[in-house]
Amino acid sequence: EDQVTQSPEALRLQEGESSSLNCSYTVSGLRGLFWYRQDPGKGPEFLFTLYSAGEEKEKERLKATLTKKESFLHITAPKPEDSATYLCAVQVAENTGNQFYFGTGTSLTVIP
């Protein structure tokens, strides 16, 4: 069964304290892995797409990496405005077509 697991569930960081969020997946036929940021009561905001192991993408203080079993979202010197829930999602090819599965998310709080 396809699964996407994110850890930790919640993370509190001091402003400037770098850390990483993890997204591990057990799927067959991975077509893409996506990172989103979601603020309370709003729709997810797209951050990155990764397609193959070894790929890296960067945007401001965020850097996403992908291996064959997991992806990391590195946050360098975070600021309070980085506080949000970070979701990863995988796209897989199944008999019913392209399926999308979201992980349960990591709730990040950055303290000034």
Place this chain on the structure above:
Amino acid sequence: DTEVTQTPKHLVMGMTNKKSLKCEQHMGHRAMYWYKQKAKKPPELMFVYSYEKLSINESVPSRFSPECPNSSLLNLHLHALQPEDSALYLCASSLIISYNEQFFGPGTRLTVL
């Protein structure tokens, strides 16, 4: 225009009401999606439309009825809902259904009394 819009933002309805949620995008995307998200949970895929045809229907109860009138619009018709259907309903779109990031709307917060 790089936005997905959803109306209404909030909806309160009784179990016998009929209502509709609307979603619109003008990015030329040919795939559109409906998700349901409960509090502190990830979005759950409900329906996928590709080129205005229903592509994926995730065993959603028939009280939810999607409609895609054209490539820019996606509706979700609601009838005889239950209180447990209260959630944030998200619409998303992507260029095509394969290997593409999805862009989400702000959602409709639905409360069923």
